[in-house]
Amino acid sequence: MAITINGTAYSPPQDARVSLLDLLRERLGLSGTKKGCDQGACGACTVLVDGERILSCLTLAVQVDGRAVTTIEGLSEDGALHPLQQAFIVHDGFQCGYCTPGQICSAIGMAAEVRRGVPSVVTADLGADAPVLSDDELRERMSGNLCRCGAYNGIIDAIRETYATEAAE
Amino acid sequence: MSDNKLADAKAAVQGAVQGVMMKAIAVAPDSWIPGGVPDPLIVHQHGHVGRSLSRIDGPLKVRGAAPFAAEFPMDGMVYAAVLFSTIARGRIATIDAQAAEAAEGVALVMTYKNAPRMKPMPGFGSNAKAAGGASLPVMQDPEIHWNGQPIAVVLAETQEQADHATSLIDVTYEVAPSVTSFAEAKGVGVEPGLFMGSPLKIEIGDAEAALAAAPHRIDAVYETPYHTHNPIELHAATVAWQGDTLRIHDASQAVAHMAWSMGHMFGIGEDQVHVTSPFVGGGFGSKTLWQHQVLAAAAAKLVGRPVRIMLSREGVYRVVGGRSLTEQRVAIGAGADGVFAAIVHTGISATTRSNAFPEPFILPTMSVYGAGSFKLEVDIAYVDMLANTFMRAPGEAVGTFALECAIDELAHQIGMDPIEIRHRNEPDKDPVKGLPHSQLDIAKAYAQGAEAFGWNKRKAVPGSRREGEWLIGMGVATGTYPYHRMPGGAARMTLTRDGHATIEIAAHEMGMGTATAHTQVTADRLGLGLDQVTFRYGDSLMPGVVLAGGSQQTASIGASIIAAHALLVTELLQLAGNDSPLAGLKPDEVGGRDGGLCKLDEPERFESYASILSRAQRNEISVLGEAAKPLELQHWSMHSHGAMFCEVKVSTVTGETRVSRFLGSFDCGRILNPKTAMSQFRGGIIMGLGLALTEETLLDTRSGRIMNPSLSDYHVPVHMDVPEIDVIWTDIPDPHTPMGARGIGEIGITGVGAAVANAVFNATGKRIRSLPITLDKLL
Numbered sequence: 001m002a003i004t005i006n007g008t009a010y011s012p013p014q015d016a017r018v019s020l021l022d023l024l025r026e027r028l029g030l031s032g033t034k035k036g037c038d039q040g041a042c043g044a045c046t047v048l049v050d051g052e053r054i055l056s057c058l059t060l061a062v063q064v065d066g067r068a069v070t071t072i073e074g075l076s077e078d079g080a081l082h083p084l085q086q087a088f089i090v091h092d093g094f095q096c097g098y099c100t101p102g103q104i105c106s107a108i109g110m111a112a113e114v115r116r117g118v119p120s121v122v123t124a125d126l127g128a129d130a131p132v133l134s135d136d137e138l139r140e141r142m143s144g145n146l147c148r149c150g151a152y153n154g155i156i157d158a159i160r161e162t163y164a165t166e167a168a169e
Numbered sequence: 170m171s172d173n174k175l176a177d178a179k180a181a182v183q184g185a186v187q188g189v190m191m192k193a194i195a196v197a198p199d200s201w202i203p204g205g206v207p208d209p210l211i212v213h214q215h216g217h218v219g220r221s222l223s224r225i226d227g228p229l230k231v232r233g234a235a236p237f238a239a240e241f242p243m244d245g246m247v248y249a250a251v252l253f254s255t256i257a258r259g260r261i262a263t264i265d266a267q268a269a270e271a272a273e274g275v276a277l278v279m280t281y282k283n284a285p286r287m288k289p290m291p292g293f294g295s296n297a298k299a300a301g302g303a304s305l306p307v308m309q310d311p312e313i314h315w316n317g318q319p320i321a322v323v324l325a326e327t328q329e330q331a332d333h334a335t336s337l338i339d340v341t342y343e344v345a346p347s348v349t350s351f352a353e354a355k356g357v358g359v360e361p362g363l364f365m366g367s368p369l370k371i372e373i374g375d376a377e378a379a380l381a382a383a384p385h386r387i388d389a390v391y392e393t394p395y396h397t398h399n400p401i402e403l404h405a406a407t408v409a410w411q412g413d414t415l416r417i418h419d420a421s422q423a424v425a426h427m428a429w430s431m432g433h434m435f436g437i438g439e440d441q442v443h444v445t446s447p448f449v450g451g452g453f454g455s456k457t458l459w460q461h462q463v464l465a466a467a468a469a470k471l472v473g474r475p476v477r478i479m480l481s482r483e484g485v486y487r488v489v490g491g492r493s494l495t496e497q498r499v500a501i502g503a504g505a506d507g508v509f510a511a512i513v514h515t516g517i518s519a520t521t522r523s524n525a526f527p528e529p530f531i532l533p534t535m536s537v538y539g540a541g542s543f544k545l546e547v548d549i550a551y552v553d554m555l556a557n558t559f560m561r562a563p564g565e566a567v568g569t570f571a572l573e574c575a576i577d578e579l580a581h582q583i584g585m586d587p588i589e590i591r592h593r594n595e596p597d598k599d600p601v602k603g604l605p606h607s608q609l610d611i612a613k614a615y616a617q618g619a620e621a622f623g624w625n626k627r628k629a630v631p632g633s634r635r636e637g638e639w640l641i642g643m644g645v646a647t648g649t650y651p652y653h654r655m656p657g658g659a660a661r662m663t664l665t666r667d668g669h670a671t672i673e674i675a676a677h678e679m680g681m682g683t684a685t686a687h688t689q690v691t692a693d694r695l696g697l698g699l700d701q702v703t704f705r706y707g708d709s710l711m712p713g714v715v716l717a718g719g720s721q722q723t724a725s726i727g728a729s730i731i732a733a734h735a736l737l738v739t740e741l742l743q744l745a746g747n748d749s750p751l752a753g754l755k756p757d758e759v760g761g762r763d764g765g766l767c768k769l770d771e772p773e774r775f776e777s778y779a780s781i782l783s784r785a786q787r788n789e790i791s792v793l794g795e796a797a798k799p800l801e802l803q804h805w806s807m808h809s810h811g812a813m814f815c816e817v818k819v820s821t822v823t824g825e826t827r828v829s830r831f832l833g834s835f836d837c838g839r840i841l842n843p844k845t846a847m848s849q850f851r852g853g854i855i856m857g858l859g860l861a862l863t864e865e866t867l868l869d870t871r872s873g874r875i876m877n878p879s880l881s882d883y884h885v886p887v888h889m890d891v892p893e894i895d896v897i898w899t900d901i902p903d904p905h906t907p908m909g910a911r912g913i914g915e916i917g918i919t920g921v922g923a924a925v926a927n928a929v930f931n932a933t934g935k936r937i938r939s940l941p942i943t944l945d946k947l948l
Contacts, residue, residue, distance in 0.1 A: 089223050095681070101231075
């Protein structure tokens, strides 16, 4: 078995205590995924596992054996930025940049949840095929990703623009 | 006065720093003072300054490719874990590390018994370059000074091994009596507080008598709790001894201070300590020198290998101090016309004997309003706790809560609009120092803000607007923060024959957009394109002692670059010689445009930098400019202001307060980059919403231990707590600052607590004088 990370297969660590976050940062040199609390409270370590957003600090690396992990480093193909990454720059969706990879991975996973029709606590019509992405929907669904610099408005602007564009296409 | 005597007098003024000379600086002609002749860039309106440029480091940050302190790999590196004391005062009786030392992967256990000898940490203010949050020895003896003090460091091959081994250390203590509550500390006794060496005490007239005689009076006590900065990047460092040099990859808002302070502790020169910090994952006052960098360097020295230390989130709460609590009395006496006869702003802040830093909450009251009399004072009470420190707008953030709530209370009592009462008390000069304002247009900020926010829709009678379960109210408050510029600014400017300029300065990027804004500024100053300027920073080997604090970095960098630019132009004119169209011109007659120099009032007299350097057969010229002493601070009263408008909804069922709208209207001089400025203002306001509604570091008053050392239990604002925040500004340049700008990193948080509390009062009729405004206080 192997853990596939951004398309490359890696052996799971021998030490079962190693979190996916520490595997990425300390053993594979993929330090784009950030550690802000190591307790599942800040969202900075968010990555995608088989397309779903998860907190890599609360995930043991051995748990994702046989699964596909996408980190912030895996989003830009051939150096071209993902549209959401570009939108974060345009809308100034960050200041220090430390929570940014987690915000971006989380938003990508969040958009997939909306496409699947997963409701949130602020969704008015629980029977809708796909909830309308109002700003409050975005805020509620992104509330697990803290930004102490307070770039929240720019982050929501970037996500809205990216996924409104996607929905229109 | 003869020219010589004039020169002597001018030199005397510029050489003066304190004492009687302050008066001389105050009355000296403007032209002798830095900023007395306005920066030419202020009138330069069609360049890069003022444009919304996206961050130049944006592509790195969105790819996760910007390297932070814990992300520099080193060969043979080991990982550190820290064990914290569980008592507030006393001594370590026994510490048994045998099991930890025998654990798998462990390279070293360091305690006070084997730590290398070091001098105590130099606390802020003890030297111009001291960066320490406290002045205590670091792991030199068995003494315990606070609950959470590091008592052992484990180094191991992996973080998992280090963390586990830390749990194997057995410690016993001899417990000593301690003072672990504010109430107890006040009972022991209070002392006058000192801030930057000066007493926090001002009396003008007899304020208590004027208060007693005033037809309208407010006299109330306001409380604010401990706060923790909580940047999302954990405090971290990667440290190695390379020969006699100490190499530190740090997360720092003070690289030059850090190099000096570490050199001081380890008994080596500051030039033997190389600190770099290219990106800082948020600071807000916390990314200075605390014990973790010292412990990592000491342990690295013992083990002979590089060390990475990244504090746990709990570790940050134990090791890195935050904002201290305050208890503030504000009393204002006024006539029926709302004009203040007296302002009393006094109270107590908790601090420790190892730092004695009172939260200087009277600072806003020293400048914002005029009054017939003043009585301002901060006393301190000593608690055995982690040393407190400056956190975003120390003084103003919590001082404006008390002051601006009291003004709202007074306006309500008189029956006057809260904006009108502030207008009536706008001072025509600095109310304490008597100095003229460098620039003050708060009235315009209020007018624009009130219009944009729809202030006229506010109902003066509290509790008169309801939608379903929600009571809705509007509040306003003034925010304020001074212009600062600290001594020590310096920058190297290098211009190459291909017309490219590089700036090097030991400055910092914590998310303010430093490199972006100063690339814009430098490009305009030299007449270059943005891609012809490289701004290098975050390295203690670069020139300058530039604290990213006090919102002063932009001014410090700006003044440093002005000084370097003057030298560069002088040298260029010499090189240009008599064959140039610029022949015979003086440095102050020329400016940059289109990759060269021109005569300011005759732009066609021009020669390109490439041409000048080619003709002189020079590949480059490089100059080191040192910023003029910041005498402008003693010559003008220099303050930024903001008009903060808030609308809240308060649930009559749960007592929950939701901020539905917020608008900040700022008067902060010229805005260099609207895009990044907008983010800084919003970021400050959002931290202010946390201060108003949710943030509180809870100290167990029995043990002195912080009870909520996590982001689960200390509630910073999340996405759902933050509406779209509107920000506008006057954009009126300050004629006496570099670029016409004043720093904007801190003002955003000021006034917000009061704006929210005043809106809550307008919504509910309940006056909450204790932060944070949690649900229980409204039920």
